[in-house]
Amino acid sequence: MELLDNLALGLxxxxxPINLVYAFVGVLVGTLIGVLPxxxxxxxxxxxxxxxxxxxxVTALIMLAGIYYGASFGGSTTAILVxxxxxxxxxxxxxxxxxxxxxxxxxxxxCIAALGSFFAGSVATLLIxxxxxxxxxxxxxFDAAEYSSLMVLGLVSAMAMAGGSVLKAVLMTILGLxxxxxxxxxxxxxxxxxxxxxxxxxxxGFVAITMGLFAFAEIxxxxxxxxxxxxxxxxxxxxxxxxxxxxxxxxxxxxGTALGSMLGILPGGGATLSAFASYAxxxxxxKDPSRFGKGAIEGVAGPESANNAGAQTSFIPMxxxxxxxxxxMALMVGAxxxxxxxxGPQVMTRNPDxxxxxxxxxxxxxxxxxxxxxxLIGIWVKLLSVPYRLxxxxxxxxxxxxxxxxxxxxxxxxxxxxxxxLGYVFIKLGCEPAPLLLGYILGPLLEENLRRALVLSRGDxxxxxxxxxxxxxxxxxAGLLLLIAAxxxxxxxxxxxxxxx
Amino acid sequence: xxxxRNPRDLLAGLLFVAFGVAALVxxxxxxxxxxxxxxPGYFPRxxxxxxxxxxxxxxxxxxxPSSEPQPRWRWRPLLVVLAGVASFTVAAPRLGLVxxxxxxxxxxxxxxxxxxxxxxxxxxxxxxxxxxxxFVYGLGIPLPIWPVFLTGGQ
Numbered sequence: 001m002e003l004l005d006n007l008a009l010g011l012x013x014x015x016x017p018i019n020l021v022y023a024f025v026g027v028l029v030g031t032l033i034g035v036l037p038x039x040x041x042x043x044x045x046x047x048x049x050x051x052x053x054x055x056x057x058v059t060a061l062i063m064l065a066g067i068y069y070g071a072s073f074g075g076s077t078t079a080i081l082v083x084x085x086x087x088x089x090x091x092x093x094x095x096x097x098x099x100x101x102x103x104x105x106x107x108x109x110x111c112i113a114a115l116g117s118f119f120a121g122s123v124a125t126l127l128i129x130x131x132x133x134x135x136x137x138x139x140x141x142f143d144a145a146e147y148s149s150l151m152v153l154g155l156v157s158a159m160a161m162a163g164g165s166v167l168k169a170v171l172m173t174i175l176g177l178x179x180x181x182x183x184x185x186x187x188x189x190x191x192x193x194x195x196x197x198x199x200x201x202x203x204x205g206f207v208a209i210t211m212g213l214f215a216f217a218e219i220x221x222x223x224x225x226x227x228x229x230x231x232x233x234x235x236x237x238x239x240x241x242x243x244x245x246x247x248x249x250x251x252x253x254x255x256g257t258a259l260g261s262m263l264g265i266l267p268g269g270g271a272t273l274s275a276f277a278s279y280a281x282x283x284x285x286x287k288d289p290s291r292f293g294k295g296a297i298e299g300v301a302g303p304e305s306a307n308n309a310g311a312q313t314s315f316i317p318m319x320x321x322x323x324x325x326x327x328x329m330a331l332m333v334g335a336x337x338x339x340x341x342x343x344g345p346q347v348m349t350r351n352p353d354x355x356x357x358x359x360x361x362x363x364x365x366x367x368x369x370x371x372x373x374x375x376l377i378g379i380w381v382k383l384l385s386v387p388y389r390l391x392x393x394x395x396x397x398x399x400x401x402x403x404x405x406x407x408x409x410x411x412x413x414x415x416x417x418x419x420x421x422l423g424y425v426f427i428k429l430g431c432e433p434a435p436l437l438l439g440y441i442l443g444p445l446l447e448e449n450l451r452r453a454l455v456l457s458r459g460d461x462x463x464x465x466x467x468x469x470x471x472x473x474x475x476x477x478a479g480l481l482l483l484i485a486a487x488x489x490x491x492x493x494x495x496x497x498x499x500x501x
Numbered sequence: 502x503x504x505x506r507n508p509r510d511l512l513a514g515l516l517f518v519a520f521g522v523a524a525l526v527x528x529x530x531x532x533x534x535x536x537x538x539x540x541p542g543y544f545p546r547x548x549x550x551x552x553x554x555x556x557x558x559x560x561x562x563x564x565x566p567s568s569e570p571q572p573r574w575r576w577r578p579l580l581v582v583l584a585g586v587a588s589f590t591v592a593a594p595r596l597g598l599v600x601x602x603x604x605x606x607x608x609x610x611x612x613x614x615x616x617x618x619x620x621x622x623x624x625x626x627x628x629x630x631x632x633x634x635x636f637v638y639g640l641g642i643p644l645p646i647w648p649v650f651l652t653g654g655q
Binding site: 168397447454 | 624
């Protein structure tokens with residue numbers, strides 16, 4: 001069977017000692033930053049990206065992926081134990097997870113979170129293995145017109161998933177596209193918006209942009225709010241889950257896995273959206289919804305499975321189409337480009353070891369998560385007592401050195417400083433930075449495909465609507481835009497995002 | 502006379518318009534071409550135009566009342582944090598990583614309300630040495646460890 005052959009190839013790549021070590025390091029670092037509030041996976045991946053330049057691409061990606069799903073898992077541990085979601089994707093876990101902990105059932109809550117995540121991660125890995133090749137085959141038939149429309153669809157769905165005003169998300173995306181233009185135009189060789197600065201000829205460094213927007217600005221915002229640490233030293237109790245609770249939780253794990261896998265594939269989806277949707281679903285299907293918020297185990301099992309499934313299936317559009325569906329995936333695309341691998345459907349055929357190695361490593365990484373987290377919970381909780389005032393200068397330092405080492409040039413650090421100011425202003429003005437990053441990554445690709453499509457059609461713009469696949473994608477994008485602009489949905493969205501806050 | 506009821510959206514809109522105008526002005530020098538043969542100026546001008554138009558719409562929303570909270574600007578933490586990073590940027594190639602890291606940690610720590618200069622100094626010194634251990638010896642980044650004028654650039 002081809003699927004098994006591919007997975008076997010992947011396992012043989014993922015199980016080399018160096019890749020195992022880096023998968024472990026990624027998961028460990030991911031869990032660490034997941035536990036610590038105030039630093040997210042986006043900033044961390046940007047920070048550690050330069051350290052992976054010397055590694056083989058597959059090893060680099062394995063580690064970066066480990067950080068991503070490790071973070072979504074680590075965030076849950078603190079959500080349950082100390083009522084503090086380390087990441088956005090574990091915000092809903094707080095609701096019932098922490099209640100369970102207060103009732104002395106922290107052990108079962110942590111246990112079902114770990115097992116549910118592992119189960120969901122395993123299923124999602126198989127899904128990627130099964131669905132990525134046909135998707136990539138389809139994508140190979142794409143021409144420039146389809147690619148342009150696909151990117152428009154990706155950008156629109158990212159807008160839909162961003163919180164706050166739709167118009168602001170649209171504007172941030174356009175600004176991101178514009179920032180992507182900076183540098184030498186590949187077609188004409190003209191330097192655009194470079195102000196005769198030699199460092200800008202290759203464009204603005206994306207590590208620097210990410211650090212400015214996601215680390216410096218975030219830290220400034222965090223420092224404005226008075227830090228409050230009320231660590232409750234909960235007794236964790238026995239870690240194992242009892243059979244009746246397991247029986248109660250298992251259907252929720254299945255539902256969470258299915259929902260998360262689907263929502264993760266959607267452009268703009270991912271771990272956070274999956275977790276919220278799963279919690280809502282569990283509440284709907286429960287016989288007695290009033291138990292939720294008071295320590296219902298389904299309220300932990302469902303979202304925890306869903307966020308892990310979503311975190312993993314969001315790799316599908318990135319790996320098969322080269323289309324990042326969220327900020328973390330945008331960084332992954334950037335990492336591929338740095339390693340001279342053009343993201344897109346050809347990755348699977350040209351670099352099968354990279355593709356399947358990464359897929360297989362996710363399964364191994366999930367296994368690491370279980371063995372890492374259950375015994376080490378005590379240590380993770382202790383880490384929380386490190387005060388933020390000692391932590392944030394360390395993050396700043398790592399960012400400054402990280403930005404420097406992308407090109408061994410202090411110019412990138414200055415760029416990060418500028419984007420720190422911009423990011424702060426944007427956040428204050430209610431504009432989320434994630435769509436900007438996505439626009440910035442997709443900008444050059446969109447321009448190139450747009451140009452090529454219009455050259456082929458001799459300047460005829462109808463090419464985007466006369467080709468069926470392109471038309472369908474544009475229709476979906478238009479539908480999405482209408483949906484999120486419609487008043488009813490807008491209200492709903494406001495409710496969802498208000499719960500998130 | 503219209504009254505500004507939502508300064509946040511007005512400000513945001515004007516900011517985007519400013520970016521759009523800058524893009525339009527700067528891309529003036531680039532050849533625009535035609536749709537069938539886009540020049541380097543085509544795409545940026547399109548984006549600049551979109552920013553101006555949509556940014557104006559956003560700015561106009563500033564004259565409608567909004568229930569959204571208005572931002573409270575507190576520049577101090579941001580500026581102190583960035584001053585720390587800037588001092589690192591200036592110092593690292595000249596005074597070496599140890600001093601630069603110490604500067605970054607010490608200055609940026611002042612952004613926290615719980616700042617204590619003794620603690621910041623100690624944690625800065627530790628982080629300076631740790632940085633050297635990890636980044637110079639571990640990852641081999643090309644920055645001096647100690648001040649250049651002391652070591653003569655070695």
